[in-house]
Amino acid sequence: xxxxxAVVERELRLYLRGxxxxxxxxxxxxxxxxxxxxxxxxxxxxxxxxxxGAAWAIALLASMLSLERVFAPDQRDGSLDLLLLHAPSAPxxxxxxxLAHWLVTGLPFVxxxxxxxxxxxxxxxxxxxxxxxxxxxxxxxxxxGTVGSALTAPVRRGGILAALIVLPQTIPVLIFGTxxxxxxxxxxxxxxxxxxxxxxxLAAVALAPYAxxxxxxxxxx
Amino acid sequence: xAKALHRLANPARFLRIAAPLLxxxxxxxxxxxxxxxxxxxxxxxxxxxxxxxxxxxxxxxPAAWNALAGYAGxxxxxxxxxxxxxxxxxxxxxxxxxIGACFTVIALATGSLWGHPMWGTWWVWDARLTSVVIxxxxxxxxxxxxxxxxxxxxxxxxxxxxxxxxxxxxPVIKFSVDWWNTLHQPASILRMDxxxxxxxxxxxxxxxxxxxxxxxVCLIIIxxxxxxxxxxxxxxxxxxxxxxxxxxx
Numbered sequence: 001x002x003x004x005x006a007v008v009e010r011e012l013r014l015y016l017r018g019x020x021x022x023x024x025x026x027x028x029x030x031x032x033x034x035x036x037x038x039x040x041x042x043x044x045x046x047x048x049x050x051x052x053g054a055a056w057a058i059a060l061l062a063s064m065l066s067l068e069r070v071f072a073p074d075q076r077d078g079s080l081d082l083l084l085l086h087a088p089s090a091p092x093x094x095x096x097x098x099l100a101h102w103l104v105t106g107l108p109f110v111x112x113x114x115x116x117x118x119x120x121x122x123x124x125x126x127x128x129x130x131x132x133x134x135x136x137x138x139x140x141x142x143x144x145g146t147v148g149s150a151l152t153a154p155v156r157r158g159g160i161l162a163a164l165i166v167l168p169q170t171i172p173v174l175i176f177g178t179x180x181x182x183x184x185x186x187x188x189x190x191x192x193x194x195x196x197x198x199x200x201x202l203a204a205v206a207l208a209p210y211a212x213x214x215x216x217x218x219x220x221x
Numbered sequence: 222x223a224k225a226l227h228r229l230a231n232p233a234r235f236l237r238i239a240a241p242l243l244x245x246x247x248x249x250x251x252x253x254x255x256x257x258x259x260x261x262x263x264x265x266x267x268x269x270x271x272x273x274x275x276x277x278x279x280x281x282x283p284a285a286w287n288a289l290a291g292y293a294g295x296x297x298x299x300x301x302x303x304x305x306x307x308x309x310x311x312x313x314x315x316x317x318x319x320i321g322a323c324f325t326v327i328a329l330a331t332g333s334l335w336g337h338p339m340w341g342t343w344w345v346w347d348a349r350l351t352s353v354v355i356x357x358x359x360x361x362x363x364x365x366x367x368x369x370x371x372x373x374x375x376x377x378x379x380x381x382x383x384x385x386x387x388x389x390x391x392p393v394i395k396f397s398v399d400w401w402n403t404l405h406q407p408a409s410i411l412r413m414d415x416x417x418x419x420x421x422x423x424x425x426x427x428x429x430x431x432x433x434x435x436x437x438v439c440l441i442i443i444x445x446x447x448x449x450x451x452x453x454x455x456x457x458x459x460x461x462x463x464x465x466x467x468x469x470x
Contacts, residue, residue, distance in 0.1 A: 147386065151379050155369045165362040165383055168355050169390050172397035211386050218378035
């Protein structure tokens with residue numbers, strides 16, 4: 001537990017030190033949302049319909065932007081060796097890294113995405129379901145993303161590659177995350193969708209740390 | 222089984238077994254595909270609804286089967302490589318990926334050509350089509366990762382982990398996408414109450430499926446032979462560089 005907290009605190013300090021990059025990720029989200037009406041057209045009916053899904057998809061893309069920062073810098077300067085040396089177990093390190101990644105590029109979207117969806121014209125009843133679905137689903141994105149980041153840790157400019165290999169793996173989260181919101185907006189029972197979304201996140205919590213440590217072992221020999 | 226696998230870990234022994242297999246698989250593939258094309262294109266009835274366009278099935282369906290079987294093979298080889306540190310399984314996985322990706326592209330392209338006259342559109346975001354596109358992305362991601370590292374073996378080990386993650390996640394993705402949208406005609410061969418397809422069509426379909434599978438095996442053998450030969454050349458070159466006196470002499 002102390003190790004987990006120490007790593008998360010260290011990660012957050014490092015993220016804050018490069019806070020411009022973080023603000024860049026959040027700004028990317030805002031700009032990408034603004035591009036939608038500009039490209040699709042200002043028709044409020046279309047925008048209202050795509051709002052929750054667009055917010056989800058762009059939040060997913062934005063959270064991929066910072067994947068390169070999770071392991072590559074530590075791999076380059078050798079601190080990953082020290083972290084692994086001090087970690088009670090490697091999966092715990094993956095878990096801590098994912099948690100820190102989620103705090104800076106998952107949790108903010110729980111607030112930002114509903115605002116963006118409202119700006120696109122989503123019904124106000126959608127705010128809580130969208131925020132809830134993101135709160136339940138984004139941890140899975142960070143966990144899967146961390147595994148992708150571990151797989152590309154020694155690769156120069158591995159960020160794009162990490163996003164390429166991670167995005168297909170996040171499809172179930174995206175499908176059920178958006179379905180949970182749209183079913184609520186249609187007035188149907190969306191409980192099962194939230195449950196499945198939660199199941200994905202729990203499965204990711206259980207499996208991703210091990211996949212991530214296997215990935216680190218594989219790429220670091 | 223583990224023991225048999227370890228016997229195959231020796232590249233020389235593998236090549237001794239694979240080399241005589243190669244002409245048989247090549248000839249078998251040619252015969253099956255030739256016969257399948259004859260029965261499929263000439264000597265089988267046109268579909269009562271789809272007419273001659275349905276004949277594209279004899280390429281489309283076997284390609285799709287092989288695309289899936291290829292990923293299963295990739296995952297199996299990766300698991301063997303990871304669990305037993307089997308060096309030849311790494312080579313096999315590496316060689317399966319581009320062939321499987323090609324079959325996936327063939328399945329997508331022929332499906333699109335088939336969809337245009339039948340559904341009136343080249344492409345729909347239907348569950349089965351989307352799953353196959355995702356399968357292609359999984360193949361491409363695997364191939365991108367394997368080539369991203371300076372050290373070849375590191376790339377292979379990383380890609381091995383990715384292939385297994387994909388294999389675990391693939392059923393979940395499939396289930397999610399199925400739930401998300403369904404329009405594609407449901408599977409008509411592998412069903413509990415027997416195939417819903419005319420035997421006259423089944424014969425060329427199975428011939429083509431067998432032919433494609435043999436072709437797959439044949440291409441894997443060729444690629445593995447090439448890859449092993451390439452490694453041998455690299456190793457010899459490295460050895461020659463390490464001993465400049467020996468190469469001068």
